[in-house]
Amino acid sequence: MDTITAIILAIVEGITEFIPVSSTGHMILTANLLGFAEQEPIMKTFEIVIQLGAILAIALVYRRRVLDLFGIGRMRSERGGVMPRSRLNLIHVFLGIAPALGVAFFARDFIKSLFGATTVLWALVAGGILMLIAEWVNKRCKARITAHELDDLSYGQALAIGLYQIISVLWPGFSRSGSTISGGMLSGVSYKASADFSFLIAIPIMCAASGYELLDSYSYFTSETIGYFVIGFLISFAVAYLVVILFMKWIQKIRLTHFAIYRFILAAVFWLFIMR
Secondary structure (H helix, E strand, O other): OOHHHHHHHHHHHHHHOOOOOOHHHHHHHHHHHHHOOOHHHHHHHHHHHHHHHHHHHHHOOHHHHHHHHOOOOOEEEOOOEEEEOOOOOOHHHHHHHHHHHHHHOOOOHHHHHOHHHHHHHHHHHHHHHHHHHHHHHHHHHHHHHHHHHHHHOHHHHHHHHHHHHHHHHHOOOOOHHHHHHHHHOOOOEEEHHHHHHOOOHHHHHHHHHHHHHHHHHHHOOOOOHHHHHHHHHHHHHOOOHHHHHHHHHHHOOHHHHHHHHHHHHHHHHHHHHOOO
């Protein structure tokens, strides 16, 4: 680990964590390019740290919504007035994260055995296909959309999104946000509401996953590594915050199809010029 490597990995994490291109896949491919074994303990610990930076960013962006879930404060409208209490509640969040957390806990060792560049390349393609299908269905069947805003989300739709999230847990490189946003759109949730819910449930699920992994990795916080960890945390936080703000601002212009095409190109380029 060196400063340049820490900066590169933190930027990659910050850019890819919350958009549907797979941060895990990009971290594995980037580590491969930099000559690191992604499963090296120091690399895994560094990934946990920069993920925590990304979590802090998304928590800051959605701070009012998070506080509202716990009954603290009230959401304010764009005109400055106090909005009614959100209809989205902790049950929605629980249904959105429970399936993935359960699978991750019981299949942890199996999931780790799947980490590798080849697995990621296939996942990039498969995830891109799901995203194309989700967007096609969403456009063709607009009458099916029953949740245009986050507060319109039903418990059934929250659970459906949680079940789709399992794919990304079992298949490194598939993309958590890609599977949840696509799952939402296939379940009658608008693109924006699906993205909002995907980002919101990322906070508890990433905190749980990172916290659990940190129990096995805390010994790697030494005087030699702490500087790299701090740099990575701060850069990942700043980049992730900017990416989420821009993504939600331009969400109507940046369709899932664009991300799917990017995934296909990345998989092809990596396969043709790096893997072979």
